[in-house]
Amino acid sequence: MTTKPSPQIWLYDTTLRDGTQREGLSVSIEDKLRIAKRLDQLGVPFIEGGWPGANPKDVQFFWQLQEDPLKQSEIVAFCSTRRPNTTAAAEPMLQAILTAGTRWVTIFGKSWDLHVTASLKTSLEENLAMIRDTVEYFCSQGRRVIYDAEHWFDGYKHNLDYALQTLEAAIAGGAEWLVLCDTNGGTLPQEVSQSVQAVNSHLSLVVGQESMTIPQIGIHTHNDSDMAVANALAAVMAGARMVQGTINGYGERCGNANLCSLIPNLQLKLGYSCIGEHQLNQLTEVSRFVSEVVNLAPDEHAPFVGRSAFAHKGGIHVSAVERNPLTYEHIQPEQVGNHRRIVISEQSGLSNVLAKARTFGIELDKQTPEARQILQRLKDLESQGYQFEAAEASFALLMYEALGGRQQFFEIKGFQVHCDLVEGKETNNALATVKVAVSGKNILEAAEGNGPVAALDAALRKALVNFYPQLATFELTDYKVRIIDGHTGTAAKTRVLAESGNGYQRWTTVGVSTNILAASYQAVVEGLEYGLLLHSQAETALKVSS
Ligand SMILES: CC(=O)SCCNC(=O)CCNC(=O)[C@H](O)C(C)(C)COP(=O)(O)OP(=O)(O)OC[C@H]1O[C@@H](n2cnc3c(N)ncnc32)[C@H](O)[C@@H]1OP(=O)(O)O
Numbered sequence: 001m002t003t004k005p006s007p008q009i010w011l012y013d014t015t016l017r018d019g020t021q022r023e024g025l026s027v028s029i030e031d032k033l034r035i036a037k038r039l040d041q042l043g044v045p046f047i048e049g050g051w052p053g054a055n056p057k058d059v060q061f062f063w064q065l066q067e068d069p070l071k072q073s074e075i076v077a078f079c080s081t082r083r084p085n086t087t088a089a090a091e092p093m094l095q096a097i098l099t100a101g102t103r104w105v106t107i108f109g110k111s112w113d114l115h116v117t118a119s120l121k122t123s124l125e126e127n128l129a130m131i132r133d134t135v136e137y138f139c140s141q142g143r144r145v146i147y148d149a150e151h152w153f154d155g156y157k158h159n160l161d162y163a164l165q166t167l168e169a170a171i172a173g174g175a176e177w178l179v180l181c182d183t184n185g186g187t188l189p190q191e192v193s194q195s196v197q198a199v200n201s202h203l204s205l206v207v208g209q210e211s212m213t214i215p216q217i218g219i220h221t222h223n224d225s226d227m228a229v230a231n232a233l234a235a236v237m238a239g240a241r242m243v244q245g246t247i248n249g250y251g252e253r254c255g256n257a258n259l260c261s262l263i264p265n266l267q268l269k270l271g272y273s274c275i276g277e278h279q280l281n282q283l284t285e286v287s288r289f290v291s292e293v294v295n296l297a298p299d300e301h302a303p304f305v306g307r308s309a310f311a312h313k314g315g316i317h318v319s320a321v322e323r324n325p326l327t328y329e330h331i332q333p334e335q336v337g338n339h340r341r342i343v344i345s346e347q348s349g350l351s352n353v354l355a356k357a358r359t360f361g362i363e364l365d366k367q368t369p370e371a372r373q374i375l376q377r378l379k380d381l382e383s384q385g386y387q388f389e390a391a392e393a394s395f396a397l398l399m400y401e402a403l404g405g406r407q408q409f410f411e412i413k414g415f416q417v418h419c420d421l422v423e424g425k426e427t428n429n430a431l432a433t434v435k436v437a438v439s440g441k442n443i444l445e446a447a448e449g450n451g452p453v454a455a456l457d458a459a460l461r462k463a464l465v466n467f468y469p470q471l472a473t474f475e476l477t478d479y480k481v482r483i484i485d486g487h488t489g490t491a492a493k494t495r496v497l498a499e500s501g502n503g504y505q506r507w508t509t510v511g512v513s514t515n516i517l518a519a520s521y522q523a524v525v526e527g528l529e530y531g532l533l534l535h536s537q538a539e540t541a542l543k544v545s546s
């Protein structure tokens, strides 16, 4: 028996054009080239690179791609129709599109009569001529044209006859795709379905009579009603075959349809073919790559690709997921290149503790009193203000302690910090002294730092480095302070999260106290202890393997 091939949906990425219309997002030519190349590897058939002629950066970008073309994607130049009362050939803006040297061009034109009169300030007839002429001009120059019907759904609602005439003008000019745009993002899914079906029926009737090829329908949605992905899916289910969107949903105002959600929904839920399976599992990496290049923090809670998309926190969830992931996961995280995470907190049950212990190489038995003690200690500490979700190294130390296997690398006998808040003295304004004991030997050390925590960290390392030379590679990489129960004023508790690293691993520890220095001290000391533990575990593993 032969299996029916999945119907194809043509993906059209506009991260480099509509995505860059997002407030706070700006990219260099090099950034654009890096993103285009990554999308090319992902197998996106169309990549809208920008509007050459609108700014020098986009002109350069297309020229550079002529020197070093993409391997599989079509790079597309974007532009408006010609201005009123001129000719396409006379428009400098359209000439810039030709020099961009792309095979495909996307032209956007007005579908809504309000826009023609209020924004273009021209007649309805002239707008039809602008659409037809512009598309025709590019076709006559050997380009293939995608026509973006701007404000399609508003035009459809307010003046259906005219909106349809604008599509017919694009067809008459030679457009191969008609992309219906929800430019203002205010449309709901059932309106999208109904409109796409109506357009398809109208085109088969009108264009069929003139025995012309019927262009295919595409969809371009914005997220102003939080419907961009739902609307694009509704359009596909109603017959659209091109989907425009951006990586991470970047775009003007509230953004565009998010391809990181659309692709897996289309492919895994609706059975359409968009990109290859081995490309689908690159999606999480592509999402993070693009957010890194555009210098925006990734959305940790983004569906499919976010760090928390498959993170399980509630004890009931973890217990069930450990038995069968289908209980609380809608797809396998690996299908989109993501992975499952178990989070520990006051919401945990024994299943969370057991699963987390396993990630540290500790096999706990649910029936043992130690497992229950660890859970109880976790809940007690969280009720005092600790948070272990992000401080897994402190949780590991807590587990070793409960199991009687916490190694004592050093003992702190006391510490003092002195801050010198003299105006103009911004460096080394703090001095810390520490007294520590290692293998029964007492050491007293002092160090300066740009603040009390840095000074304390430096003094501790100085005291310990002769015993543990690996400390020279450790560094405090991040330090976060949060005031909890702030209504109690200066008596409020402070939670400190300290991130440490040794060049190839990072770990986070937590400290809580009414005294910010005591909280910091606790987090910093546990950070050093955990780093020493990692080193000692690595040495043991090396001895065993050799
Ligand atoms: C829905 C969308 O997202 S469409 C893409 C929107 N993206 C952008 O606007 C980013 C790039 N834009 C730009 O760099 C500039 O706006 C430019 C270069 C295009 C135009 O700059 P300017 O000539 O200074 O015009 P300005 O931005 O003030 O106004 C836009 C002009 O385009 C016209 N216009 C708008 N839509 C269309 C269209 N579909 N076809 C033809 N002209 C159009 C407007 O009527 C206005 O013309 P006017 O100046 O003769 O009144």
Ligand SMILES: CC(=O)C(=O)O
Binding pocket: 018, 108, 148, 149, 150, 151, 181, 182, 183, 184, 220, 222
């Ligand atoms: C073309 C486009 O970006 C829009 O209509 O939203």
